[in-house]
Amino acid sequence: DQQVKQNSPSLSVQEGRISILNCDYTNSMFDYFLWYKKYPAEGPTFLISISSIKDKNEDGRFTVFLNKSAKHLSLHIVPSQPGDSAVYFCALGSARQLTFGSGTQLTVLP
Amino acid sequence: DGGITQSPKYLFRKEGQNVTLSCEQNLNHDAMYWYRQDPGQGLRLIYYSQIVNDFQKGDIAEGYSVSREKKESFPLTVTSAQKNPTAFYLCASSIPGSYYGYTFGSGTRLTVV
Numbered sequence: 001d002q003q004v005k006q007n008s009p010s011l012s013v014q015e016g017r018i019s020i021l022n023c024d025y026t027n028s029m030f031d032y033f034l035w036y037k038k039y040p041a042e043g044p045t046f047l048i049s050i051s052s053i054k055d056k057n058e059d060g061r062f063t064v065f066l067n068k069s070a071k072h073l074s075l076h077i078v079p080s081q082p083g084d085s086a087v088y089f090c091a092l093g094s095a096r097q098l099t100f101g102s103g104t105q106l107t108v109l110p
Numbered sequence: 111d112g113g114i115t116q117s118p119k120y121l122f123r124k125e126g127q128n129v130t131l132s133c134e135q136n137l138n139h140d141a142m143y144w145y146r147q148d149p150g151q152g153l154r155l156i157y158y159s160q161i162v163n164d165f166q167k168g169d170i171a172e173g174y175s176v177s178r179e180k181k182e183s184f185p186l187t188v189t190s191a192q193k194n195p196t197a198f199y200l201c202a203s204s205i206p207g208s209y210y211g212y213t214f215g216s217g218t219r220l221t222v223v
Binding site: 006009032034036041042043044045046049089091093097098100101102103 | 114116119145150151152153158198200202211212213214215216217219
């Protein structure tokens with residue numbers, strides 16, 4: 001039973017537009033929430049995070065939103081750039097471990 | 111510079127052979143992890159270790175073994191019992207319970223020929 005789901009395996013967006021990546025979870029015990037970015041043949045790198053006491057965290061072009069009642073996490077990238085093309089994983093933390101979603105391949109078209 | 115080093119980057123193995131993937135970190139992290147990524151799939155946890163000389167099975171431990179004799183090192187052995195070993199393997203480390211999550215290595219791509 002998957003505790004963390006990224007239901008869109010891929011997303012294509014025009015350069016300059018907003019990219020919205022989504023992540024849903026079932027376990028209410030998760031208490032910290034992260035997004036990782038991964039390029040082919042490389043390890044994932046940390047992008048942005050949010051704690052369970054907040055509903056929004058912003059870092060430049062990247063904003064993470066947390067809706068705890070809906071058990072929904074999202075990442076907004078605006079404006080999107082071609083260099084943002086990568087696989088994005090949400091990762092949810094509890095009990096000293098992270099549980100990863102299956103990833104969404106974002107392609108930003110020039 | 112602190113980080114995690116995985117070696118080799120590419121590895122080829124004949125069927126029926128064991129092979130060991132190296133993972134070394136100089137971040138002074140207590141916890142280390144091994145993940146497997148297959149095309150179109152997410153990261154699946156193979157083994158993890160929260161402290162030296164202790165490790166736990168993850169979701170897909172069958173056919174794999176690990177050791178944690180030193181804080182800095184967490185090698186993964188892919189045994190001949192692993193039925194489908196061709197994959198991209200990622201090692202990570204963390205301060206247990208760290209809000210900022212894991213630091214990953216650059217991965218090893220294992221191909222069985």
